[in-house]
Amino acid sequence: MIELPHFTFNPKEGIDNPALVITDDFESDPNPLPKLYHLRRVEGQNFGFYLQRTTDNQGLEITDVDPWSPAEHSGLKEGDRVLEVNDEYVVNMDFFKVARKIQTCGLHLFLLVLKRDDYDQAVCSGVDLQRLAPTANGGPCSRPRLCHINRHQHCGLGMILISAEGLKGHCILSVESGGPAEKAGVISGDRLVWMNGVTTSNLTHVSINKSLKKSADSVTVLVIDGESESRYIWRKMPILPVLAGHWHLPHSAKTMHLVKGPDGYGFLLRQERFPDKRQTVHVLREVDQGSPGKKAGMEDGDLLLAVNGEPVEFMEHDDIVKMVRKSGERVSLTAISLPGRHLFRELGISPLFFHDEFIHQDDCVLSQTGIQTAQVSHQLDFQPSHLVSTKTLL
Secondary structure, eight states, X not given: OOOOOOOOOBTTTBOSOTHHHHHOOOOOOSSOOOEEEEEEOOTTOOOOOEEEEOTTSSOEEEEOOOTTSHHHHHXXXXXXXXXXXXXXXOTTSOHHHHHHHHHTSTTEEEEEEEOHHHHHHHHHTTOOXXXXXXXXXXXXXXXXXXXXXXXBTTTBTSEEEOSOTTOTXXXXXXXXXXXXXXXXXXXXXXXXXXXXXXXXXTOOHHHHHHHHHHOOSEEEEEEEOHHHHHHHHHTTOOOOGGGOEEESOSSOOEEEEEEOBTTBTSOEEEEEEOTTSSOEEEEEEOOOTTSHXXXXXXXXXXXXXXXXXXXXXXXXXXXXXXHHHHTTTEEEEEEEOHHHHHHHHHHTSOTTTTOHHHHHHHHHHHHHHOOOOEEEEETTEEEEEOXXXXXXXX
């Protein structure tokens, strides 16, 4: 008979069976934390996943993650449930609106997700999903703000840098009461994160001041309060324009609702090429005075972005004409001025990103036609729509 070793308990030495340390069964966390994923794509590339509303209408589900795509590279898996898109809670948001937010967000996408099993467990346990997000984010914080500041002839921009000379990546702003910066939404103590398309993390106090002085009539800045900046740093999350709320950005897109008159809509649609680039644009030209187009707010030189809520910026000219004709006696056109397009290209997002009227109009059109969303190629380029029944490629 083999004699088994005998363990005795000695309070000074601790537990009498070391194996228990390994086999002890700890209870799992009843409220699993969601995980943040940062997807990065290049121009001409999709994020590489499908998004669909679950059959029980209880969430937004990631499906069909493409191999070698930004989605797979980030670690997203089929079945993951999306809680937030770019720091905005979307579980109860209209599906089409969520899809458009992703499609117009540019080259960067932030998704806060729960694994499918964790999501099902949380729902069954009656967990408030909206309260899980701040826990995962390290606590509530304010979103960054995009502020467009118009220079005043006497007081300039109405703000100064008070960060230490020569110190990179830590730029604090002080604003004059009632000055242009304050009116644009900047608050004293804000951190300057981004300016006219350039991040300030690698710039010195001197170089930032030079850039501010060189800006002619206006400057667009991305700012955030110090406490919220710390939250983003803790999350290892870069602060980008796609995460921001905007404060009256100029040159915004506009949606015009036209009713055909005896002589049509009163404008020409032309496909033109930028002088300094090979890219073509669809331009609204020769707007007749008193025409339906002019009455709706159309200006000669406006760039066409969408027809009846459907993005058309990179569709073929003939296909757009067919869409307008197919609309019959009424059509809705979303357009932007050339300076506006330059501004949003500098921001790295679509001109439709902040355009709530476009999103609302789009929802109505999509629900009537059964067309769900368009495949995106890069921050401003849309491919024609694809008919799909339950999910959208992003």
